[in-house]
Amino acid sequence: MTSPLIRIRGLTKHYQMGGTVVRALDGVDLDIEAHTFTVVMGPSGSGKSSLLYLLGGLDRSTSGEISINGERLDQMDENALALFRRRTMGFIFQSYNLITSMDALENVAFPMQFSGISVAERKEKSGKLLEQVGLSDRSHHRPSELSGGQQQRVAVARALVNNPSLILADEPTGNLDTLSGVAVMQLLSDLHRSGRTVLVVTHDPRMTRFATHKIFLLDCHVVSEDEYKSATMEMALTGNES
């Protein structure tokens, strides 16, 4: 039996909001295998984004263990985490997070500045990735000159630039129309088929058709699909999301 790519045990994340403590995750245990396309579903406030940011080492847990490839993220210092992110992960965000003053090519090449890759290699690699996401003719366009779907595809290309084995996407279709959203999910599915592990956080049930695995979060806990469905049904009937 092989060990999972991602292993989470007793993961807890609490936020201090003024005088009250807000729970985002509460004792989550989770295993995610390598080369899977996992979709994390959950309503707003269920803790799915918190889970993604903790997995990406972009936030610190209150308690619990997170291991990726056998390396304990919760025990790494900031510098080690940054280097781990650089060589292991690619991020895709709901609001794309492109740098507005840079064109598409520069945005894709941006992460490579920190890796010591030569300028020529950066250009070549960024160009190829833009071609892969179908935007080679838009490489010198700035984000403001691109549609939402195109911007997200630039962000996907950027996430791939350091050749990561794990892609983490936070509501990648959240700001897109259905057609563009499906195109982006198709792109992520292609990445999965090329051997990468993809983890997508979304609240859109239509996106689960691309997934090989599904995780459901409800009130800071992992629940079964049946529990999730009945809870969301109840929420829809009462009009109360949480």
Add this chain to the structure above:
Amino acid sequence: MKFLDLFRLIFGNLSRRKARVALTAIGVVIGTAAVVILVSLAIGLQKSATDQLYGIGDLTQIDVMPTYGGGFGGGGGPMMAVAIGPGGDKTQLDQPVLLTNSALKQLRDIPGVKVVIPRDYLNANVMVRYQRLEGGMNFIGIATDDLSNLGLEASQGVTTLSKASIVIGSMASNNFYDPHLRPGQEPPPPPDLMDQQIQLVVIKWDQNGNETRKTLSLRVAGILKETGGEPDYSVYLPLELTKSLNEWANGIRINYNKDGYSQVIVKVEDANQALDIADQITAMGFQAITPQSYLQGINSFFVVLQVIFGGVGAIALLVAAIGIANTMAMSILERTREIGLMKAVGATNRDVLSIFLGEAAGIGFIGGLGGIVIGWLAAQGMNVLAIVYLAGQASQQGGPPPSVAVYTPIWLPVFALIFSTLIGMLSGLYPALRAATMIPVNALKYE
């Protein structure tokens, strides 16, 4: 992150915000220009002052004076004297140290001493007459038969002295006036005294107020070249003659062996040794003064002036630094999500710190560069104006025209550039630290 990549990124980020960078850098430009102009002015003043002093003083000459006991009129207290060296150090002495002939021998024995020449001033009421003109002059008795031993040169005649001949300074004849000149009459031009007989009238009064005069006729054997100092207005005569006139005028007997000389000139082989030899002479208990000791004092004064002037400029730079800190703080607020992204794609805290520190240093550098150019141009402009003005003043007052008024040495712009860059970097330190230590998720979610 490679340095070249860091540099490219910083340059790119600064060029993305040209207007803001330019506005912030203006403060640094003003501050750096102020530092360059004010320090250049202080250095120019120092250079001008020291150049003139070099012109006045013979750097191979040390004036040595005896040290008398500090108990003069002290009501029988112990005889104490203080010898003041060129460095201002004081030595407590128990008894007077006189410049007797044996002391002169000691001075001659100091390595590097070329010649030791006693001299004395004529301390009497003296009037000089030439034809119908009269005048007053500074009479120096000197124990050498050739003034070239003092480094003096003749423009006319010779520099040698004899019993009945004198050598005068280049401006000495300017001191003559016509006592019979009526109001409105044009004063006579300075007489040409070369090879002329002039009369030296020494006057003394007894206790009852009766006047006695002693008149000597002396031939002007030479006129000295202009030195810019004391010799120009002086008349040199043999020390023995000065001694006998002083004895007659003051009614005393002078015994140099017992009382010592009032002043001795020590000429050294090399100007660079002068301060060292002066220190040795001071250690022997005498007072030793060299032009270098004045120079040292002047230099330390101007160093203080440079620090004060530089400090005034630095205040302007400090104000600019607050501007940079503000700009960087604003920039970091605006670019919080960008910082989050940098961290997400693998930038370390050190990378983020370097980027923002580099941007702040870049503003300082750009401002510094502008300040240097403006400061240098302004200093050159001031130099031209000041030289024209001071040359006019000098021609009216008869002094030598200044060669420089505002001087910018090469180290000053280099220093100003490094300083302004460092100021920029320091003022960006706090905002950059804030950026570097941001929690990535908070930065990414910042609205």
